[in-house]
Amino acid sequence: MSMSTIHDIGYRHYDGKRLGRAYTVRSLFVHNLRAAYGIGRPARAKVMPFLLGALMLLPAAGSVAIFAFSKEESALIRYSSYTSILQVVIAIFVATQAPVLASRELRFHVVPLYFSRPVGHLDFVLAKFAAMAVALLALMATPITLLYVGGLVSKAPDPADQLLRFLGALVGCVLFALVLAAIGLVVAAFTPRRGFGVAAVIAVYMLSSTFVGIIQGLAESQTNFALAGWAGLFAPFNLVDIVQVRLLGAKSTSVSIAPGLQGGVVALAVCALLVAGSIAVLYRRFRKAGLS
Amino acid sequence: MNATIAMITFRAMLGRRRALLLFALPLVLILLAVGLKVTGLADLEVSTGVLQRFGLATLLPLLALIAGTGVIGPEIDDGQIMYVLTKPIPRQVIVLTKLAVAIVLVTAFAAVPTLLAGLLMSGMTEQVAPAFTVGVLVGGIAYSAVFVALAVVSRNAVTIGLLYALVWETLLGNFAPGAKSASIQQWALSVTDVLTGATTVKSTVDLAVAVPLLVAVTAVGTLLAVVRLRSLAVASAE
Numbered sequence: 001m002s003m004s005t006i007h008d009i010g011y012r013h014y015d016g017k018r019l020g021r022a023y024t025v026r027s028l029f030v031h032n033l034r035a036a037y038g039i040g041r042p043a044r045a046k047v048m049p050f051l052l053g054a055l056m057l058l059p060a061a062g063s064v065a066i067f068a069f070s071k072e073e074s075a076l077i078r079y080s081s082y083t084s085i086l087q088v089v090i091a092i093f094v095a096t097q098a099p100v101l102a103s104r105e106l107r108f109h110v111v112p113l114y115f116s117r118p119v120g121h122l123d124f125v126l127a128k129f130a131a132m133a134v135a136l137l138a139l140m141a142t143p144i145t146l147l148y149v150g151g152l153v154s155k156a157p158d159p160a161d162q163l164l165r166f167l168g169a170l171v172g173c174v175l176f177a178l179v180l181a182a183i184g185l186v187v188a189a190f191t192p193r194r195g196f197g198v199a200a201v202i203a204v205y206m207l208s209s210t211f212v213g214i215i216q217g218l219a220e221s222q223t224n225f226a227l228a229g230w231a232g233l234f235a236p237f238n239l240v241d242i243v244q245v246r247l248l249g250a251k252s253t254s255v256s257i258a259p260g261l262q263g264g265v266v267a268l269a270v271c272a273l274l275v276a277g278s279i280a281v282l283y284r285r286f287r288k289a290g291l292s
Numbered sequence: 293m294n295a296t297i298a299m300i301t302f303r304a305m306l307g308r309r310r311a312l313l314l315f316a317l318p319l320v321l322i323l324l325a326v327g328l329k330v331t332g333l334a335d336l337e338v339s340t341g342v343l344q345r346f347g348l349a350t351l352l353p354l355l356a357l358i359a360g361t362g363v364i365g366p367e368i369d370d371g372q373i374m375y376v377l378t379k380p381i382p383r384q385v386i387v388l389t390k391l392a393v394a395i396v397l398v399t400a401f402a403a404v405p406t407l408l409a410g411l412l413m414s415g416m417t418e419q420v421a422p423a424f425t426v427g428v429l430v431g432g433i434a435y436s437a438v439f440v441a442l443a444v445v446s447r448n449a450v451t452i453g454l455l456y457a458l459v460w461e462t463l464l465g466n467f468a469p470g471a472k473s474a475s476i477q478q479w480a481l482s483v484t485d486v487l488t489g490a491t492t493v494k495s496t497v498d499l500a501v502a503v504p505l506l507v508a509v510t511a512v513g514t515l516l517a518v519v520r521l522r523s524l525a526v527a528s529a530e
Contacts, residue, residue, distance in 0.1 A: 088458045096451045198450045199358045210350045
């Protein structure tokens with residue numbers, strides 16, 4: 001017979017309201033979204049995201065100003081092209097902010113602290129993913145909205161058609177945000193060392209777009225336009241542009257676009273695969289990091 | 293030069309999985325070169341285009357950014373640089389050693405693969421391969437000096453470097469030719485332009501302007517890094 005006993009030393013139980021899973025996910029989402037723009041952190045962390053945001057707005061503001069004075073419809077940048085034209089700025093945003101969301105907790109080995117609370121692994125990853133995607137959506141949709149509102153105020157012709165194209169471009173932006181968040185977070189989650197995450201994400205963007213650009217140039221000089229179009233699937237901005245052109249009725253901005261409706265469907269499937277794969281990989285990565 | 297600092301820096305740059313990133317980038321260039329050779333598309337125009345767009349304009353700034361900021365940036369960020377700074381080693385020796393390591397890395401992972409890719413695609417035709425190798429090498433030295441200085445000066449060194457390499461050299465270069473001429477990439481291309489007889493390589497900058505500018509940028513970068521490292525404020529990691 002054991003002599004050990006449990007003494008009641010008067011700790012109180014928690015009888016209050018449990019806030020539940022939705023509250024956890026919402027808190028994590030808000031925290032990560034704020035982190036993506038450096039809000040609630042020192043000024044040093046805010047400089048880059050807001051500078052890049054300003055860089056994104058600059059051409060839109062200039063375009064609206066020129067249109068207001070000259071009334072030349074060509075001065076307004078096409079909504080669906082805006083993201084592709086400024087893809088370099090967006091890629092730098094992904095590269096600098098994805099490591100903030102995906103590598104910092106890994107670098108300082110604090111992931112287990114999250115999972116010692118009732119936070120599900122999948123919820124944790126989904127909140128991060130959604131925060132990154134929404135941060136990117138804000139970055140891309142704000143200048144397009146400025147373009148649309150600016151055009152509306154200065155009486156751009158054919159408002160019904162403008163609205164339709166604006167909404168189409170917004171859907172495109174959502175897709176851009178999802179695909180870029182998927183790629184950026186996965187790469188950043190595997191390069192926790194400071195500075196390396198940024199370089200790795202931008203390397204994936206630069207190498208893929210340059211590689212695809214060279215292949216497309218060669219294929220077009222051989223008049224193999226089908227190959228040039230399909231090669232676009234391997235560069236993130238070109239991939240989403242294929243969906244925009246083939247399924248959303250936008251005009252092409254990229255060098256080459258995969259042919260026909262099937263091109264758009266295949267591109268959309270690749271996007272979906274990227275997002276699902278990214279969430280699966282992130283889930284495994286953070287679950288493993290949470291054990292140590 | 294200090295052998296111990298060099299060794300520690302090499303270990304930090306190449307240890308564990310980090311070396312994979314450095315190996316993967318030039319591998320893409322070599323694979324592209326092999327693919328073009330096998331399919332028989334690698335004529336002089338294509339190979340100079342690939343070496344210029346992929347080797348000089350993409351691989352070089354990317355690797356110089358990783359190497360240049362990587363040799364000193366993380367150490368400053370997490371405060372480990374204190375253990376080096378508190379030893380009786382002159383600051384210029386520290387900076388020069390770090391810079392030398394960065395240049396060795398850029399040579400190994402950008403210049404040598406460029407040479408290999410060039411030789412694979414066009415052999416010694418019009419001296420294209422050695423010309424691009426020299427261009428990448430001199431560009432790499434200038435880029436490394438600039439990025440080491442950036443890493444000492446700013447916590448956002450990698451982002452500022454990216455803004456320069458991508459937005460200034462590429463995006464603005466397409467709209468404003470002036471911005472294009474004021475870039476390390478064009479100065480390096482000018483060196484290549486002189487060394488090769490291929491007419492497809494065309495730089496917007498004269499060699500007589502490019503070489504002094506490259507030397508000046510390298511010298512100013514190194515000097516700035518030394519001066520700023522003398523009075524470095526070490527904060528805790530964020």
